[in-house]
Amino acid sequence: MALQCFFLRNLLLLLLLMAATSEGVAGILEPADFLALQAVRRQLEDMPGSNFFSAWDFTADPCEFPGVFCAGDRVVALALGDPRAGSPGLRGRLDPALGRLSALAELSLVPGRVAGPVPDALSRCADLRFLALSKNFLSGHIPPRLGSLRLLRTLDLSYNQLSGPLPPAIVAVPALSNLILCHNQLSGTIPRFPNTDSLRRLDLKHNELAGPVPSLPPSLQYLALGSNALTGSVDTVLPHLTRLNYLDLSSNQLSGPVPGCVFGFPLMALQLQRNAFSGRVAPHGDVTIPVVDLSYNRMWGSVPPQLAAVGRLYLNNNRFTGVVPSRLVQGLSNGMQLLYLQHNFLTGIEFGPAAAVIPVGAALCVQFNCMVPPFDTPCPVKAGTQKMRPAYQCPDWRS
DSSP: OOHHHHHHHHHHHHHHHHHHHHOOSOOOOHHHHHEEEEEEHHHHHETOOGGGGOOOOOTOOOGGTTTEEEEEEEEEEESSSSSSSTTOOOEEOOOGGGOOOOOOOOOEEEESSSEEEOOOOGGGGGTTTTTEESSSSSEEOOOGGGEEEEEEEEOOOSSSEEEEOOOOOTTTTTOOEEEEESEEEEEEEEOOOOSSSOEEEEEEOEEEEEEEOOOOTTTOEEEOOOSSSEEEEEETTTOOOOSSSSSEEOSEEEEEOOOGGGGSSSOSEOOOSSSSEEEOOOSSSSOOEEEOOOSSSEEEEOGGGTTTSEEEEEOOSEEEEEEHHHHHGGGTTTTTOOOEOSSSSSEEEOOOOOOOOOOOOOEEOOOOOOSOOSSSOOOOOOGOOBOOOOGOOOOOOOO
């Protein structure tokens, strides 16, 4: 019976090749790839308003199909769906036959309504370097066997419905440069990453990850772990990540101090809001980060004047005390766009030569502190309507 199936399969492949030749096809695709593309097509269809598959006519050369890229007789890249902005995308499922495209180096899927699991069979595509299946409805676990793709550089499964743990085998891929798994339902702890020089971007925000932030490769330039349930301190993790240009640890349960060295990193944004960070804010020098958000934490002590060059500074809802330095208020006349200090325990503001006038378009809020606000400027709705704290709330609040 097995021998009969073998001959039938080979006969089918021969007939396919003869049909392709009779239609005047310019090139002949590897039969295994031809059949794999047919299987992929059977499981997917255009959403209303999309016509991506209208040109997938298997009496013609599949290497001429939209989204199919060949080298010789092999499919080396597959971009499923119309990439133009506003395209409705595809629906259906990803067929395991994708794993038979053994020369495949790139696989991408436009945003749409493709559901079901990420095919475990993709682990057989040993040359795969780029895998991007974001903004669909993929579910189930991330296949641990994807960790066998030793050449994989980008894995983007963001904005899906994936659950379960982040497999340690994935983070151990030696060539991995971009790991983007944000906006899923991943749970468990973040595995320990090897100390490599390849990983540049790690985006795990908006999941259900818990536990501590592990040691991370110093090669990282973009780190987003916001909106999870992470706990513990980061004072031994962050100092080694000196190449970061974006850091988001917001909306977790992280505690302990914020290392002063972080304020000297070449960051475009420092987002640490809505945690349980505590201690003094102690930059090692003047801070020039465009956005610094430390709001809704437990930071205490005086507000450091080194923050005067920050573009948008959120220090509200902490436990800061003392007098706001005049240099900080003068920053509003020197390029600072926003300064939020509401809901602290501040007792006054130093006025320098240029601190008496707030430029039009700049935002300053100092209400609900231990002082009468000297400026009548609009505050966000969340700041409430009370101008200052009750007197009984205004002793020393450092503890």
